[in-house]
Amino acid sequence: MTAALVATSAAGAALAAPVSPVQEARAAGRPPAVTPACDGHETPAATEGPLFKPQSPERGDLITPAIRGVRLDLTGVVYDPDCTPLPGTLVEFWQCDQNGDYDTSGFSLRGHQYTNSRGAFRLRTIIPRDYWGRWGRRAPHIHTQVQAPGGPVLITQLYFPDDTQAYGRDFAALNAADGLINRACTIALTGPHDSAYTGAFDFVIKTTAQ
Template sequence: MPSTRRSLLTAFLTLPLIDSARTRAFAQAAPELPLTPACDDGDDPTLEREAGPFFKPNSPLKRDLYPDSPHGERITVAGVILDTRCWPLSGSLVEIWQADEKGDYDSVGFRLRGHQFSDTQGRWWFNTIVPALYPGRTRHFHFKVQRPGGRVITTQLYFPGEARNAGDRLFDEALLLNIKQTGDGKFGRFDFVT
């Protein structure tokens, strides 16, 4: 039976933490989706990128964005928030905003925009769509991540194998999602280090 986004998310959410602290084995929730990028003690935080002109404050608390754009290609984006020692961080803010299936951002409301807080094991996830390309940019998601009491990291996550990656001035391989095609869409994994 082929994998589905739901089965990969379920595996991601049910794998126990080793020692209740270190996430090296935990971060391998689905064997096809290794920790991205690998977290080693003393790691630098996730690379920052500009927010761009489409950020809006006060996004709603929601993780299911797919109903905002039901004609787009489904993707579940998930990961763990880690500190620089690779310890999971619960209660961290994770905010996403993105283009729709036509390459447009909602500048009036909050379509394809939302936030959540990582769970007790540092995990976060959004059910959404693959954003379309638009002039001058490669395919990407925008994120803001803030650990409790920490500063906000603003970044962008990219899709592997995109022809426009090489020509996008903001693209960096360290910000590539690890993507698996499933029977009902894509499943992308990225762990933020803050």
């Protein structure tokens, strides 16, 4: 892991969109698109939070025998602001489990990977649960750090549409009550199919400090 991963980023401003892109697509009778589409705007940053651990294992599959929960297969592409895919980009993920607990002694539901020659990544994990933290009750989210070779680190959090179904939780209410949520960082979901979701999210990041 590079030392730059310790860098901090400004917290993303909360957006008040009441309807997710997936809900809009379903209402219009069309398949949900990858969210957000690359339009030159960088993915909003967010607070790192207190539970990041360096030196996570390099892996794209976070499902271990001890993990139970609603499965999520997340894919995406990392772009620069000119919408050029970025091969070899470091993408780090960490999250809580189906009970709202983070593994602070080991590396359960933690890992990093590098984008392939097309700038793409794939993550096999679970939908996290909401939990109480230092900022109050947090809506379900996945923490990420994204860094092109030699570039600055983007720290952000990925959220779930209001109509997500997992653990009997009301995602719409949880999202509405979370003061840190940024709706621009909502994963596009399809499913559930066989009790599992397929998700997509593309990152747009800087490749230089300027």
